[in-house]
Amino acid sequence: MKLNEMTVVGLRKLLDKREISVKEALDDVYARIDSVEDRVRAFITITRDEAYKSADRAQEALDSGMGSLLTGIPVAVKDNMCTKGILTTCGSKILHNFVPPYESTVTSKLKAQDYVIVGKANMDEFAMGSSTENSSSHTTRNPWDIDCVPGGSSGGSAAAVAAGECIAALGSDTGGSIRQPAALCGIVGLKPTYGRVSRYGLVAFASSLDQIGPLTKDVTDSAAMLNVIAGHDPLDSTSAPIATPDFMASLGTEIKGLRIGIPKEYFIEGIDGDVSRAVNDAIRKLESLGAEAIEVSLPHTEYATATYYILATSEASSNLARYDGVKYGLRETGKDLLDMYMDTRAKGFGPEVKRRIMLGSYALSSGYYDAYYKKAQQVRTLIKNDFDEAFKAVDVIVTPTSPTPAFRVGEKAADPLQMYLSDIFTISVNLAGVPAISIPCGFSSGNLPVGLQIIGRHFEEEAILKTAYAYEQSTEWHLRRAAL
């Protein structure tokens, strides 16, 4: 097996035993990138020089017995996390030249362990999208079928992991942006509880929903990565001041008596038949492992998409106001200040970002605030209450991650509403702030991966990791690799 195909934990063992060097692992990663990246196009920036420098530092650390979990591990970072001195575009023309003067908290934690940054992964502009087709740079392709999208917005991160262009990746999830691409690319994607991981240095899309998480080849790596990135950050007032457990310790195959909730509102018409079949098989598999499947209700599910698109766009309309051409990024010259603002933003933002800024500005404007923003906040509370209520009866909730497997490039690009439905099973989780993981649970008749979503209570990532691990250990979906 080539080293680039390995997991974090697998590579860790080889590095620790000195069976391989960091450079050898990195050589395999870049050899793979050299052979497949022109087809996959997972990256906006490939940081080869920086990576080899980090590899040297990592090797020195290992040689002096100072290794940690991610020391020397090649990782891809979504291009919306600020990396000091490394171009961070957020998939947008408006930040086409932005080199952050500071490091995000999450990448600082990785750096402190001497990780190796492979590159900055492609994404939908400002994380708005479900296919990476909204990237100002290019569209990333699904390693399982080059004609299909990898999902989004963390499509570059997911494709890079699935294609073996890195060992693991970081993504961000506002309405499903880690889990949906993970599902479509046949890998594991975890969105932690809101507040579990610091957002400091993550370029904001919707502040009350955004959360950074890992995209990995298996559940063990997901727990391992979460161990590194989780924890309270004094620089992020919304990060929770609570202790971080050892998530790897929660991995065990024993789930006898585990109560898994099956929300009736999620098994609806319009789900792809292959997805439906794979998810139902997965539920039976969990039952066969001793879990008890219980039907639950999340009655406000039908309002989730509307609620999400009001709240997320409202926050985004304000978060994206700073891209005005004054301080950094793109600046168009106008005849006066107003002209400069308008030309810069007209040229710098793509159509989907503009659409959302307009939606959000509208929802917040005087006279409409109560009917839209305020109402949506109230519905958000109801959706959160739905989960609280359901979790009285069950330990985890299981749903499909996405209603369909990967769709073809261009298939939904012209129809935003159709595209928004890609996230129909993932957005409630962000609105409620609870953690959820997507794991591979089968393949469609077209040999495209299908994802299973497991949702847990606030700050109970251990329960979903445990469930996911037990399922993974009794199946082999996660071992399949895309034939590129």
Place this chain on the structure above:
Amino acid sequence: MKNSADAILKKYEVVIGLEVHAQLLTDTKIFCRCSTKFGSEPNTQTCQVCTGMPGVLPVANKKAIEYAIRTGLAMNCSIAPYSRFARKNYFYPDLPKGYQISQYELPLCEHGFVEIITDNEVRRIGITRIHLEEDAGKNIHEGRGDHSFVDLNRTGVPLMEIVSEPDIRSPKEAAGYMKKLRAIVRYLGVCDGNMEEGSLRCDANVSVRLFGRKEFGTRTELKNINSFKFVEKALEYEVKRQISIIEDGGTIIQETRLWDSAAGVTQSMRSKEEAHDYRYFPDPDLAPIVVGKDLMDSIRAALPELPDEKRKRFMDRYGLPDLDAELLTSEKAIADWFEEAVRAGGQAKTVSNWMMGDLMRIMNEENKSIEDISLKPAQMAGMLALIENGTISGKIAKTVFEEMCRTGKDAAVIVKEKGLVQISDTGEIEKAVDEILAKSPGEIARFRAGDEKLIGFFVGQVMKATKGKANPKLLNELLMKKLK
């Protein structure tokens, strides 16, 4: 003409509400740890947070919150156990995020009041709310050609906005209210109260209505009142402007007007139709401000004696008249100075007289605060003791006092150096008296004929001959004896 103009003015009731911005005396900014020091090179007191870099997050300065609570308690407000920061969205180059973090729906302090004395009447002015917000930067238009520059040193400096009810009924009262606010924030040590340097800023909402009318007249908002001396002047202008429009059959336009201090007029800046829609919404990056009972109790316990309490105590304990007490307690430093002088042995009313007269005159002339004056309170007490024991006369003391203020030397030293000891030797004074009387037979005759005012002439001549050092009491006695 004058009388009829006054009569017209008297038909109208003036309604004023003030919005005061007070810059808080914290060492660091409200949402980052940059210094708040004034007057540094442009953009040297900035970081990624206050310059609005992508991905940064605000963290609230606890001290700023405590200062606002302290002010709220001093102004009899109720402190919200739960309040929120909100975003005020607008584009301007000095606003790097494209929104100002302020408070909107849930301010920190509400429903308070302050008392002021106008025309011997105690008036209670309601405080609607006190909330926290961040200051903006500064645009610099002078410089190179058609470019403007932005200095972000001030961006994020904490401000407290104190909004009054429309309870103020005259420009004079507005000035009194401003003075009271200034005294309170300075007593609390939360703001230096300097209007000229912009650390205390005042916007006014002004309207007029015929006496007896219930509904308010259309108001204008007055901005740029940047000095204490302009508060009354600007408002007087605006009130007269509004009344003359109404008297001429016109209507007041709701608009924002700028005070032009050079021209002494207010000028239209923007009308209501051009008013911004700020699209306020709760800032999702900041946790709600939760004020517990412990914090409230400790802030309350640490409140200093406030101007009103001090004024009452000065009247009770020192037997000072209202006017003296008001003036001496206008500044905590002045009040402290007074009390120290009294503790050092000065008689309260005498100390007060010297402070309100000569000391404040010298402070004014030399544009010095009481802290900058070389004279110390104990030295004043020392000088008063010299008058008391007859070493110097009250008249000589005036000269000594000026010298003390200039040099900081003790009165006894100055008296000795300049030979200012009072002549209390009867023989010496008698000699001088005899010499003068011998030269003034005509005046003696007139005095004896009943022109008793001439006593002043004799006193003056003797004082001149003794260089003012003759003991006035002894001199008077001798003159009366010899002239009878």
